[in-house]
Amino acid sequence: MSKHLNTAANRQPQAKWKRVALACAVAVGTFASGVASAWEPTKSVEFVVPAGTGGGADQMARFIQGVITKNNLMKQSMVVVNKSGGAGAEGFLDxxxxNKDPHKIIITLSNLFTTPxxxxxxxxxxxxxxxxMLALDQFIFWVNADTPYKTAKEYVDAVKAAGPNKMKMGGTGSKQEDQIITxxxxxQTGAKFTYIPYKGGGEVAVQLVGKHxxxxxxxxxxxxxxxxxGKLRPLCVFDDKKMPYTAxxxxNMSWGDIPTCASQGVSVDYQMxxxxxxxxxxxxxxxxxxxDLFKKVRETPDWKEFMEKGAFDTTALTGEDYVNWVTREEQRHQALMAEAGFLAKK
Amino acid sequence: MSEHDKESGGAADDTPAASYRTIDAVTAVVIFAIGAVVAWDSYRIGAKWGSDGPEAGYFPFYIGLILCISSIVNFINALREKSFAEGGESFVSKSSLRMVFSVMIPTIIYVAAIGGVGPVPGVGIYVASVIFIAVFMLWLGKYGWGKTLGVSIGVPVFFFLMFEIWFKVPLPKGPLEAMLGLD
Amino acid sequence: MEEISSLMHGFAVALTPMNIGLMMIGILLGVLIGVLPGLGGANGVAILLPLTFAMGSTPAGQVSAIILLSCIYWGALFGGAITSILFNIPGEPWSVATTFDGYPMSQKGKAGEALTAAFTSSFVGAFIAVLMITFLAPMVARFALRFGPPEFFSVYLLTFCSFVGMTKSPPFKTLAAMMLGFALAAVGLDTVTGQLRLTFGFTELLKGFDFLIAVIGLFGIGEILLTIEEGLNFKGTEGKMRMKVVLETWKELPKYWKTSLRSSAIGCWMGITPGGATPASFMGYGVAKKLSPNGANFGKGEIEGVVAPETAAHAAGTAALLPMLTLGIPGSPTAAVLLGGLLIWGLQPGPLLFEEKKDFVWGLIASMYLGNVVGLIVVLTTVPLFAAILRVPFSIIAPVILVICAIGAFTVHQSMFDVWLMIIFGIIGYVFKKLDYPMAPMVLAIVLGDRAEDAFRQSMLASQGSLAVFFSNGLVGSITALALLMLFWAPLSATIARLRR
Structure with a gap:
């Protein structure tokens, strides 16, 4: 760790000069305040959330805003703005x-692929x-704790036994990640659910507690x-491996104790x-x-705690790896949605 | 409203600019058109009662239909009202209409100035507000320059501090703010 | 009783000089936010949230931080009524119903009375809701779980039905106005199928028509245009500006205890489910008009018409914090931001919060009592100040109001398109008012239209298209029946009166 830091520090002076030259060339006519250092925001940064308040993306964005402020990671402030219209299209279009506005960033959900x-x-x-990439969000198969189903297999068999459209699956939005998984x-299994779309994930969980x-x-x-x-019971996680959290x-269960869905005969693998x-x-x-900013965010203990609480997959890619991942994922969504008949009619 | 004094405007021109009947009928026609568009677009995306409840266009389709029907009734009722010749009501008098336009037109110019129109860039909400309030006070209120400048600059400055500095809510800004390095 | 001792402990946690100071700051800030349309409680809470992180490291600090934030929330609830009463511009969505009688009162020169009634009723509503949170929290949380899509739909139906027959406008104009509201509410993405509706390929229409923009235009701009017709002299007459007005109004308020209680009950219920403060205020107003002996005078400047919606809105706004704490579902955008604040302090709202973080929860509940008392005192002292605004000449106040409206419309979605929409709604408001198209049903339809439709279609999905689901259990059946009773209230009460004779 320290070694790594050293080399980074050594490399900095040279890079700095290059940056100064660049900044001078670019910054004609603007009032750049600190010319001596690398680019920095000169006004507050707008953090766009293409979803409503209270959802997973919103929680994460507000959490990041808090971590940055608490640890003074940025001189300018960060403002979270929700633009949820049209399943997030409002935010992405904004x-x-x-164009070329460096004071705006956006956090994604799967609606980056599904909405268009x-x-x-x-x-x-x-x-x-x-x-x-900050992290990947897992999906878990939940039932109400009062039901007798202990494994995904038992539950899926019960759904099949009940007949098509008798059992209800709640999820967030229509033709989005939850319905794609459904x-x-x-x-995979031949079971048939009635899918009921709600507006937010928290609401969906409460509807399950209320047995709706x-x-x-x-x-x-x-x-x-x-x-x-003790209101809900996790059946399995939609991933090819178990989650690493053992607390x-x-x-008496940890996230890591939840079996993978594939091991239960439901081989569906999906992260957001x-x-x-x-x-x-x-x-x-x-x-x-x-x-660099998000690197510092991810190094804070707050962030690590947040990752564990939400059982996130902490894979964090940048640069080309990130682009490749997104490209692959887009093709996968295209295929999944075509199969489900969710593509927009032309 | 009648309790309040109407001594304003001086010699008011009470000639009607439009009859109540005309405007009532025109409004009904416009609402009918909106209803028709709503119904048509909803029919396009599917307006049936499917196997698992109504489709996306089901409710909007009937909403459009009811809009059309009710505006037909409103249109007929409007035609039954008395026309001018028969001593019907006035919708708005010429002098009142002039007053309404004296507010409406500056407001429209104000909104256009904030964000610009087409390729013409706007000057931002703060500069536009200074000019708007000043014009209003000088032209309609006949205030002196001192008072006018005080209010017209003071209010936008207050809003600037409030929104940009305090609550960090960015509002549209133009070249002046960029020049001062405030954006 | 266990609750009492917990509460006393909570008071001990909350009642420090610093916390009282924070309450005053929070309330004042909240009032300011409530006054300006477009700046919602969510903005204020979001901006102060980072500041409070430093405070949030110790349990006592967490209580201080949440006190500051929740007091902004109370302040915004109080403040929303101010512009509704003075200028017919609702500062917050839940203040729309307050304009119906509040603005006519201020036109009659009774702005001071209307403000006092609004603030006091807000306080009463909040107080009753806090009592309920204190003593019934666990039971009430269970009740909220019983609300699925059919129950939500029946609640929305009840809101509409309690409002039917309120206006004296021609029936087909009422129908047209209401349907126009529904049509506007349908624009944008359909939640149930994920299809775009009525957007005609315009990306600006994706996000639909925001209620606040319609209201700022219809009420605010429309009213200015109507006023200007009369010439430039400002119509608002000078009311009594002294503090005496407060005491005089207080003497009158106990007469409306029935309305207050009814509205509090409606508010608590809507806050918990969580239907929210906006439907609560409409329902409170509608029910009061139907059941009050003064009902016929509602809309002409009846003080009871201010009491009813304000009590309900504030009760709902307060009660909405309960599902947020116990279920983690926020009842309003502001509650959602508060929720984000709790998370960063490591407080995860949920069923266990009341057991695991006793100090925090009871400190918060105690601060609800204190915050509202402090709030009432603070806002009542501002009554003469706000009433004095009416003395500012029209040619100064009108452009300032128009600027505020433009800012308000812009901030909702950070979009200039919305400002243009607001102008169009202003012209619609002007024409509609003159032609006797009622605005209230239209606004109500914009607010609840898509929510009602979502709930209806979710119910239909669950029941495989059977309408019997709306009578499938005692709860949903009785709400639906109540809604139908409200719908046919006018002919029914007429028949009963005739039979008695």
Missing amino acids: VKGS LATGVPFNWKDLTPVQ VAIEK VDSTVNNPIEAVEQWRA KVAS LRGIFMPPGVTKEQVKFYV
Whole structure:
């Protein structure tokens, strides 16, 4: 660790001179305050959340805002703005339209892929500048703790036995990640659910506690408190490996004790991107500022605690790896949604 | 409203600019058109009662239909009202309309100035507000320059501090703020 | 009783000089936010949230921080009524119903009375809601769990039905206005199918029509245009500006205890479910008009018409914190931001919060009592100040109001398109008012239209298209029945009166 830091520090002076030259060339006519250092925001940064208040993306954005403020990681302030209209299209279009604006970043959900595919609204991740993958959000198969189902297999068998459309699956939004997973389960097992869309993940978890639906595929953070209170039961995680967290969470179970769905005969594997993008046309210097900023965020103990509480997959990619990952994921969504019949009618 | 004095405006021109009947009928026609558009677009995306409840266009389709029907009734009722010749009501008198326009037109110019129109860039909300309040006070209120400048600059400055500095809510800004390094 | 001792402990935690100071700051800030349309409680809370992180490291500090934040929330609830009463511009969505009688009162020169009534009723509503949170929290949280889509739909139906027959406008104009509201509410993405509706390819329409923009235009701009017709002399007459007005109004308020209680009950219920403060205020007003002996005078400047919606809104706003704490579902955007604050302090709202963080929860509940008392005192002292604004000449106040409206419309979505929409709504408001199209049903339809439709269609999905779901259990059945009773209230009460004779 310390070695790594040393080399980074050594490299800095040379890079600095290059940056000064660059900044001088670019900054004609602007009132750059600190010319001596790398690019930094000169006014407050708008952090766009393409989803409503209280959801997973919103919680994470506000948490990041808090961590940055608490640890003084940035001189300017950060403002979280929710632009949830049209399944997030409002937010993405806003960032797409803010060409070369370095004071705007956006956090993604899967709606980065699903919204343009399902509605035909014209935007694509290639219209934005990729910055950084922060984490991947897991999905877990939940049932109410009062039901007798202990494993995913038992539950799926019960769904099949009840007959098509008898059991209700609650989820967030229509033709988005929750419904994609539901359709994938149906294709895999032959069970048939009635999918009921709600507006937010927290609401979905509460509907399951109130037994208005029979199961959900909530993200861990959306349902963890209800699990701890003994209201919900996790059946399996939609990933190819178990989660790494071994601290006990509820009823003597840890996140790591939850089996994978594949091991239960439901081989569905799906994670959701929590990543950062910027508007098109920003400079490398500006992207680097945010990459460094999020590196510092991810090193804080607060962040590590947050990751564990929400049982996130902490894979964090930048640069080309990130672009490749997003490209692959886009193709996968295209295929999944075409199969489910969710693509917008042309 | 009638309790308040109407001594304003001096010699008011009470000639009607439009009859109540005309405006009532025109409004009904406009609402009918909106209803028709709503119904048509909803029909396009599917307005049936499917196997698992109504489709996306089901409710909007009937909303459009009810809009059309009720505006037909309103249109007929409007035609039954008395026209001018028969001593019908006035919708708005010429002098009142002039007053309304004296507020409406500056307001529209004000909004256009904030964000610009088409390729023409706007001057931002603060500069536009200074000019708007000043014009209003000088032209309609007949205030002196001192008072006018005080209010017209003071209010936007207060809002600037409030929104940009205090609550960090960015409002549209133009070249002046950029020049001063405030954006 | 266990609650009492916990509460006393909470008071001990909350009642420090610093906390009282924070309450005053929070309330004043909140009032300021409430006054300006477009700046919501969410803005204020969001801005102060980072400041409070430093405080949030110790349990006592957490209580101080949440006191500051929640007092902004109370302040915003109090403050929303101010512009509604003075200028017919609702500062917050839940203040729309306050304009119906509050503005006519101020036109009659009774702005001071209206403000006093609004503030006092807010306090009463909040107080009753806090009592409920103190003693019934666990039971009430369980009650909230019983609300699924059919129950939500029946609640929305009840809100509409309690409002039917309120206006004396021609029936087909009422129908057209209401349907126009529904049509506007339908614009944007359909939650249930994920399809875009009525957007005609315009990306500006994706986000739909925001209620606040419609209201600022219809009420605020429309009213200015109507006023200007009369010439430039400002119509608002000078009311009594002294503090005496407060005491005089207080003498009158106990007469309306029935309305207060009814509205508090409605507010608590809507806050918990969580239907929110906005439907609560409409329902409170509608029910009061139907059941009050003064009902016929509502809309002409009846003080009871201010008491009813304000009590309900504030009760709902307060009660909404309960589902946030116990279930983690925020009842309003402000509550959502508060929720974010709790998370960063490591407080995860949920069923266990009341057991694991006793100090914090009871400190917060104690601060609700204290915050509202402090709030009432603070806002009442501002009554003469706000009433004095009415003396500012029209040619100064009108452009300032227009600027505030433009800022308000812009901030909702950071969009200039919305400012243009506001102007169009202003013209619609002007024409509609003159042609006797009622605005209230239209606004109500914009607020609740898509929520009601979502709930209805979610119910239909669950029941496989059977309407019987709305009578499938005692709870939903009785709410639906109540809604139908409200719908046919006018003919029913007429028949009963005739039979008695």
